[in-house]
Amino acid sequence: MRGQHxxxxxxxFLHLAISVLNNVQQLYAATSQTADSQDTNGLAxxxxxxxxxxxxxxxxxxxxxGFFGPSVGSTFHTRIQLSFSDSExxxxxxxxxxxxxxxxxxxxxxxxxxxxxxxxxxxxxxxELNLAKTIKRSLCKRSAERYGASTVHVSILAKSPPSxxxxxxxxxxxxxxxxxxxxxxxxxxSEP
Amino acid sequence: xNLANLNASSQAADALRIFPRGLGLLLAIEMxxxxxxxPLLYGPSGLIDPALLQLRQRAIGWSIxxxxxxxxxxxxxxLPTVHLLAVLYIGLCVALVLNLQVRLSSLLxxxxxxxxxxxxxxxxxxxxxLALTGLFFSCCFYPGRxxxxxxxxxxxxGLFALQAQLTVVYLFGGWSKLMGGSWQNGxxxxxxxxxxxxxxxxxxxxxxxxxxFIWIATGWAAMLVELAxxxxxxxxxxRHGIWIAISGLHAGIALTMGLYHxxxxxxxxxxxxWYIPYTKLTKSINLPxxxxxSAIASTNGSPPxxxxxxxVKK
Numbered sequence: 001m002r003g004q005h006x007x008x009x010x011x012x013f014l015h016l017a018i019s020v021l022n023n024v025q026q027l028y029a030a031t032s033q034t035a036d037s038q039d040t041n042g043l044a045x046x047x048x049x050x051x052x053x054x055x056x057x058x059x060x061x062x063x064x065x066g067f068f069g070p071s072v073g074s075t076f077h078t079r080i081q082l083s084f085s086d087s088e089x090x091x092x093x094x095x096x097x098x099x100x101x102x103x104x105x106x107x108x109x110x111x112x113x114x115x116x117x118x119x120x121x122x123x124x125x126x127x128e129l130n131l132a133k134t135i136k137r138s139l140c141k142r143s144a145e146r147y148g149a150s151t152v153h154v155s156i157l158a159k160s161p162p163s164x165x166x167x168x169x170x171x172x173x174x175x176x177x178x179x180x181x182x183x184x185x186x187x188x189x190s191e192p
Numbered sequence: 193x194n195l196a197n198l199n200a201s202s203q204a205a206d207a208l209r210i211f212p213r214g215l216g217l218l219l220a221i222e223m224x225x226x227x228x229x230x231p232l233l234y235g236p237s238g239l240i241d242p243a244l245l246q247l248r249q250r251a252i253g254w255s256i257x258x259x260x261x262x263x264x265x266x267x268x269x270x271l272p273t274v275h276l277l278a279v280l281y282i283g284l285c286v287a288l289v290l291n292l293q294v295r296l297s298s299l300l301x302x303x304x305x306x307x308x309x310x311x312x313x314x315x316x317x318x319x320x321x322l323a324l325t326g327l328f329f330s331c332c333f334y335p336g337r338x339x340x341x342x343x344x345x346x347x348x349x350g351l352f353a354l355q356a357q358l359t360v361v362y363l364f365g366g367w368s369k370l371m372g373g374s375w376q377n378g379x380x381x382x383x384x385x386x387x388x389x390x391x392x393x394x395x396x397x398x399x400x401x402x403x404x405f406i407w408i409a410t411g412w413a414a415m416l417v418e419l420a421x422x423x424x425x426x427x428x429x430x431r432h433g434i435w436i437a438i439s440g441l442h443a444g445i446a447l448t449m450g451l452y453h454x455x456x457x458x459x460x461x462x463x464x465x466w467y468i469p470y471t472k473l474t475k476s477i478n479l480p481x482x483x484x485x486s487a488i489a490s491t492n493g494s495p496p497x498x499x500x501x502x503x504v505k506k
Contacts, residue, residue: 031371066364066367066368069367069371070374103225103233109315139239142240159387161398163382164404
């Protein structure tokens, strides 16, 4: 009985050790300036071992707990403008038609893919950039199909609130949206 | 095992018995809310071409696309399949709420949650990792409906694991914030509350930026609460203080940033780790010894020999 308990306690400590090592590695990757060091450090290689990486992912300890740390990133927004062939009016949507708060929040998280457009310090592969652009094209095309619009403009915007230092220096409380990407597509509605 | 240890183990078992119920309820609410948007997120005619979404999936585990590919006669992801998986998800959550086959339900829900939100990371955010950890703990440390000696000891280890896991969560949360200078000068917290995507119950106007000391002080408070989390292990007062402070932090996140699901999950984890296991324990320690003995006698059939014959004083 005592041996069994010791065995279980050992497993618990192993679980915690994996969790700690994962976080140390994530923190190191987040604060490391050079891309090469992220790939080559021994801890990263250790955490990529199949057994450890599978275990960490299925127990949810793979992600790291640095929520909003070391710094807070940008949030991204979509602006979809729909034009219809039978009307001159332009309809503007702030999201692609999601109805629930939970769905909108998850879509907002999905938009983090747009970080490739602004994050020049960290290495981003061309394939990642191309995928982000292709996803925007798909979003544009699908929005046109779903709403039956003849023309659709999809813009990706980054919200930029004034920093505390700029408020102190300039007194400006202006909130900006920076346009990162613009996609335009046309759609011919099928005959009924 | 002395009386205090027996009582502590029993309270740990109670906490781990109720833990999956709350988690199941919160996950069910999330999936029910998500139901109307499932066609757009996972459906074949959704927001984005599923073939593109598949390119972002992780190599580990089966995503929803792999799952449907593997099932004969399905091959492609259809809307009824998505809804069927969502019904299964909600059903497993209900099983947790009703304490039905908790270990099995937790395990199945863990795999399903992994399929929907981890192997396919497109619609996931931080709360999904923590939910998965909660399901893993439910699966491993649920002590069963009735308490036996082994099960309550098992629960003691489970409670220790839950408390230690939360300590790791907050310690690294605080540490990572401390490493970024923007948390120390208030800029990070200011940016976080200004970027609430969906709005919040207590929106923070841009004009609040004219009082930077509020954001510097609150940013430091958030960091210090997280870094001081290990103090919860040392005594009743610090445990209570940390529990209140961390619950307040999550309530603040919910109200100012609109992250209700995340906040509720974390508040629930903290309740199960630091509040529920100690409430009755504190009360029973304050009772006379004879009353404790009679309480054990009423649940265990025959009282322990050391207590037999010591009746309640008239």
